[in-house]
Amino acid sequence: MLKPLPPALTIVPPRRPLIGRVTPPGSKSITNRALLLAALADGTNRLTGALKSKDTVLMAAALRQMGVSVDEPDATTFVVTGTGRLAAPSGPLFLGNAGTATRFLTAAVATVEGAVIVDGDEDMRLRPIAPLVSALRSLGIEAEAPTGCPPVTVHGRGSFGRGRVEIDASLSSQYVSALLMAAPLGDGPIEVALTGKDIGARGYVDLTVAAMTVFGASVEQVDAGTWRIQPTGYRAADFHIEPDASAATYLWGAEVLTGGRIDLGVEAEDFTQPDAAAQAVLAQFPNMPAVIDGSQMQDAVPTLAVVAAFNQTPVRFVGIANLRVKETDRIRAVANELNRILPGLAREEGDDLVVASDPNLAARARPARIETYHDHRIAMSFALAGLLVEGITILDPACTGKTYPDYWEMLAGLGVDLRPA
Incomplete structure (x- = not known):
C-alpha cells in the first residue's frame, strides 16, 4: 500500500475466498x-x-x-x-x-x-x-x-x-x-x-x-x-480494551461474501459491544432476514446493507432513523451509493432503507466511483462491494483513519489488490 493514501482507490475483486488472521483495532x-x-x-x-x-x-x-x-x-x-x-x-x-x-x-x-x-x-x-x-x-x-x-x-x-x-x-x-x-x-x-x-x-x-x-x-x-x-x-x-465490534463487521462481511475464513482471535459472542449482533445476521447470507431491525447495532447497518445487495431476496432495514444524524445521513448515503452501482438497488421509505438485492450483481462489471461523504463507515462498507463487483472505486479512502487507520493495509494483507485511481 502507498502511504499517504491516494485520493481514490479501486478494488480488484480477488475471485477467491479471503482467508487469514486479522486483529481488529481496539474499540x-x-x-x-x-x-x-x-x-x-x-x-x-x-x-x-x-x-x-x-x-x-x-x-x-x-x-x-x-x-x-x-x-x-x-x-x-x-x-x-x-x-x-x-x-x-x-x-x-x-x-x-x-x-x-x-x-x-x-x-x-x-x-x-x-x-x-x-x-x-x-x-x-x-x-x-x-x-x-x-x-x-x-x-x-x-x-x-x-x-x-x-x-x-x-x-x-x-x-x-x-x-x-x-x-x-x-x-x-x-x-x-x-x-x-x-x-x-x-x-x-x-x-x-x-x-x-x-x-x-x-x-x-x-x-x-x-x-x-x-x-x-x-x-x-x-x-x-x-x-x-x-x-x-x-x-x-x-x-x-477489547477489539472493535464495528470494525469486525467488515471482516465478517468479507468472509461471507467471498466464502472465506478470517480469524479475528475473538468470537462474536465474546464481544460486549452491541454491533457484534451483526455477525449472526451476516452468517445467514445469502438468505438474510427480510426485515432487519438495526436500532441496537446502528454502526453495523452500512455493512449489512452492502452485503444485502448480494442477498437472494430483498431486505428492509428498520429502526434506523438515528443514522440520519451520524457523520452523514447514512440512510441516504447508503441508498445513493448502492444506486450508483446499480440503479434501483436501494430506496428510502421514510426512515427505512430497502435494499432490492441482486444475487447476480457479483457477476457484473459495474464501474462506480463511491462518494464517501467524509464518513469512514461508508468507505469501509462499500469496499466490500468491490470484493465482488469489478470497477468499484472508493473516493477519499483516508477517511477510514477516523476509526480504522490500517483498514486498507488489512485488506491488502488478505490478498486484495488495491490500485490508485
Missing part, C-alpha cells in the same frame, strides 16, 4: 470512555488494547488541554494521569467530527471551574446536541448551543450538582452515557432518567456503566430507564 467506543474515566480518576491509569485513530487522538488532545497527562508508550497503550478533576483549558476544545468525544466532554466539562467551549468541524456542527444541553440546564449548569448543535459553551462550576436529570435519548444513547460518566463528580446522588422508551443502541449505555464500575463508580439501575449514581468520584485503574 473506539470503549477507548473514548476509558480515556475520559481515567482522566477523571485520581492517579495513574494504564489503558491497553486501545485504538489510536483520529477520534481517540482528538479526545486525548482535549484531555491534555485540561491538565491531564496522556502518554502513549506504544501503538495500543495510553497511560493517563489525573488529579480527579479537569482544569479549565486555555482555549476551545476542538473535536473534529468525533461524536462520542463531543457529547461526553460536553457533560464532563461542567465539572471544570470556568467556561469551556466544545466545538467541532463543519460536519459536527450539524449534529444535534440540544437534548444534552437541556439536561445540563436542568441540573443548574449554565450551557448554551444557539444552533442546537456544537459549538457548546458550558459554564462549569466545579461539580455536577445533585438531584434528578431527565434526558430524551431517542436521537443518541451518547447523551445518557455523557450524563452517567459525569455524575460521580456531583456533590450528591444523581438520578439519570429517560423521558421515553426510545433510546438509540442501549447496549452502549451498558458499556458505559461497565467501564464506570471498573473505575470505582457506584451505579444502580433503578428501573429500565433510570440510573442512580453516587458521588464517589473515580479511582485509578488498569483497563484492557
Whole structure:
C-alpha cells in the first residue's frame, strides 16, 4: 500500500475466498470512555488494547488541554494521569467530527471551574446536541448551543450538582452515557432518567456503566430507564480494551461474501459491544432476514446493507432513523451509493432503507466511483462491494483513519489488490 493514501482507490475483486488472521483495532467506543474515566480518576491509569485513530487522538488532545497527562508508550497503550478533576483549558476544545468525544466532554466539562467551549468541524456542527444541553440546564449548569448543535459553551462550576436529570435519548444513547460518566463528580446522588422508551443502541449505555464500575463508580439501575449514581468520584485503574465490534463487521462481511475464513482471535459472542449482533445476521447470507431491525447495532447497518445487495431476496432495514444524524445521513448515503452501482438497488421509505438485492450483481462489471461523504463507515462498507463487483472505486479512502487507520493495509494483507485511481 502507498502511504499517504491516494485520493481514490479501486478494488480488484480477488475471485477467491479471503482467508487469514486479522486483529481488529481496539474499540473506539470503549477507548473514548476509558480515556475520559481515567482522566477523571485520581492517579495513574494504564489503558491497553486501545485504538489510536483520529477520534481517540482528538479526545486525548482535549484531555491534555485540561491538565491531564496522556502518554502513549506504544501503538495500543495510553497511560493517563489525573488529579480527579479537569482544569479549565486555555482555549476551545476542538473535536473534529468525533461524536462520542463531543457529547461526553460536553457533560464532563461542567465539572471544570470556568467556561469551556466544545466545538467541532463543519460536519459536527450539524449534529444535534440540544437534548444534552437541556439536561445540563436542568441540573443548574449554565450551557448554551444557539444552533442546537456544537459549538457548546458550558459554564462549569466545579461539580455536577445533585438531584434528578431527565434526558430524551431517542436521537443518541451518547447523551445518557455523557450524563452517567459525569455524575460521580456531583456533590450528591444523581438520578439519570429517560423521558421515553426510545433510546438509540442501549447496549452502549451498558458499556458505559461497565467501564464506570471498573473505575470505582457506584451505579444502580433503578428501573429500565433510570440510573442512580453516587458521588464517589473515580479511582485509578488498569483497563484492557477489547477489539472493535464495528470494525469486525467488515471482516465478517468479507468472509461471507467471498466464502472465506478470517480469524479475528475473538468470537462474536465474546464481544460486549452491541454491533457484534451483526455477525449472526451476516452468517445467514445469502438468505438474510427480510426485515432487519438495526436500532441496537446502528454502526453495523452500512455493512449489512452492502452485503444485502448480494442477498437472494430483498431486505428492509428498520429502526434506523438515528443514522440520519451520524457523520452523514447514512440512510441516504447508503441508498445513493448502492444506486450508483446499480440503479434501483436501494430506496428510502421514510426512515427505512430497502435494499432490492441482486444475487447476480457479483457477476457484473459495474464501474462506480463511491462518494464517501467524509464518513469512514461508508468507505469501509462499500469496499466490500468491490470484493465482488469489478470497477468499484472508493473516493477519499483516508477517511477510514477516523476509526480504522490500517483498514486498507488489512485488506491488502488478505490478498486484495488495491490500485490508485
